[in-house]
Amino acid sequence: MGDHLVRIENVDMRYGGEGGVLAVSGLNIAVEKGEFAAVVGPSGCGKSTLMRLVTGLHIPQTGSVVVAGQQVTKPVSIVGMAFQNPTMLPWRTTLDNILLPLEIVDKHRKRLRAHKAEYVAQAERLLEIVGLKGFGDKFPWQLSGGMQQRANLCRALIHEPELLMLDEPFGALDAFTREELWQVIRDLHAQQDVTIVLVTHDLREAVYLADRVFVMSARPGRVLHEHKIDFPRPRELELMYDPAFTKKVQELRGEIADARQVA
Incomplete structure (x- = not known):
């Protein structure tokens, strides 16, 4: 058994009380430290429920969720999160938006005032990694959607989750911007020693970025298949023209098509 950072065991999660919607049932997932895992599946398969379970925003009715050796009973502070629509506060500069989690996470809030310069330098370093060097003083409305999403990744990483x-x-995002950001997240994973769980509908994205891909069933969601992705790293975008890459994407697509039939 590897060194698991995330372990979900036999979890049922129902919304809206006893007669409510069963979102996931018998869900089992384990993600090793340093691994890049992707979760795919038909719409409504419980991918977002999985996110909420791991981050402690929801506590399951049955089964257990363990993150970094601790049973999850409340929101987890070692987690950074980035969503589809980056909610940047329009009255704060990009840099101040990135520093926002530090004002919320307890251990950092206490240090932020005394060590602000150190955190600003760290934010500037992250901005440089994601290709936004020099944009820290710009406001969100001065950034394109792709640039906002880059800043969103910096914000998710600023408290060193x-x-x-x-x-x-x-x-x-459009296809070109998306592929640029795939390379950004690939490099972040390589440089930051962070474990990543990606929920996506884009099967090419999953195969390009992940070490392992979990395929979920239709609701109530559970893991139907698990794929180890063996393409060597660092992976270049040309990989997507490789017949073995296309074959893996088609295999996943077939499994999801089957999963949609089986409710």
Whole structure:
């Protein structure tokens, strides 16, 4: 058994009380430290429920969720999150938006006032990694959607989380911007020693970025298949023209098509 950072065991999660919607049932997932995992499946399969369970925003009715050796009973502070629509505060500069989690996470809030310069330098370093060097003083409305999403990744990483949860982060972007950001997240994973769980509808994205891809069933969601992705790293975009890459994407597409039939 590897060193698991996330372990979900036999979890049922129902919304809206006893007669409510069963979102996931018998859900089992384990993600190792440093791994890049992707979760795919038909719409409504419980991918977002999975995000909420791991981050402690929802506590399951049955089964257990363990993150970094701790049973999850409340929101988890070692997690950074990035979603499809980056909600940047329009009255704050990009830099101040990135620093926002530090004002919320307890251990950082206490240090922020005394060590602001150190955190600003860290934010500037992240901006440089994602290709936004020099944009820290710009306001969100001065940034394109792709640039906002880059800043959103910096904000998710500023408090040095051990685990980064990405929920369809590139879904609203055009194909070229999305592929640029795939390379950004690939490099972040390589450089930051962070474990990543990506929820996506984009099967090419999943195969390009992940070490393992979990395929979920239709609601109530559970894991039907698990794929180890063996393409060597660092992966270049040309990989997507490789017949073995296309074959893996088609295999996933077939499994999801089957999963949609089986409710």
